[in-house]
Amino acid sequence: MRPLIGIPCRTGVRGANAEKPVYYSNQSYTHAVESAGGVPILIPIMNDYDNLRSLLSRLDGLLLSGGIDVHPSTYKEEAIAAVEETDPALDKLELHLARWAYQEDIPTLGICRGMQLMNVSRGGTLYQDLDSLYENGLRHANWHLPRNQTIHSVSVAPDSKMYQILSADTVLVNSLHHQAVKKLGDGIIASGLAEDGIIELLEFPERTFMLATQCHPEELYRDNPTWSRLFRSFVEASIDKMSQQVGVVSHVWSASA
Secondary structure (H helix, E strand, O other): OOOOOEEEEEEEEEEEOOOEEEEEEEEEEEHHHOOOEEEEEEEOOOOHHHHHHHHHOOOEEEEOOOOOOOOOHOOOOOOOOOOOOOOOHHHHHHHHHHHHHHHHHOOEEEHHHHHHHHHHOOOOOEEEOHHHHHHOOOOOEOOOOOOOOOOOOOOOOEOOHHHHOOOOEEEEEEEEOEEEEEOOOOOOEEEEOOOOOEEEEEEEOOOOEEEEOOOOOOHHOOOOOHHHHHHHHHHHHHHHHHHHHHHHHHHHHHHHH
């Protein structure tokens, strides 16, 4: 059996007159998970979180993907003018998921917004807009370029889990964001920095597998084995979690037989 990896959906509209509300996710996330041996499961924004609990009990891993801005109210700040599209319902869902994953030690991979959200879930803060709030920084918002184009390097901390997985002390990354981690949340360490000092990799050392990247490895893994290793490691951790859960169910079944 392959592990089930949950991926929260964004909200949007489709149709000639934008009259059809939809939930969706970029295909690259699902393909990256599938290529590494996992089964991606899209998580919609539900009205009743009791229903969500029924789904979470079946998941072996969680991928928090990129997307729109995390609203500053989630880390007790007023939004500045440079904050772009936000979605309070999505923030609520993903904060719930991140805290659940931390509590239950569910293998989790955060990407871009997902990394920022994971940090906020543990009391961390963000730069609301790097161009206006971070002096002498690189250009991190390169939305006009192909999504798989690498822009700058990231130095990887040699004593980190990221280093063990990526097998490199420096990696090249794409850069498609204008917000970034500012103050680290409780129990989180920075395991990779951009050339200008912005945190690009982070991890939760007290958890089995809770790692995050500011870049978008789902756009890079096909051409760069460094990033395919990250997805494989994520899925392998989810397989281990699945095996533990099967073991618990088997033990309970045997005891009740």
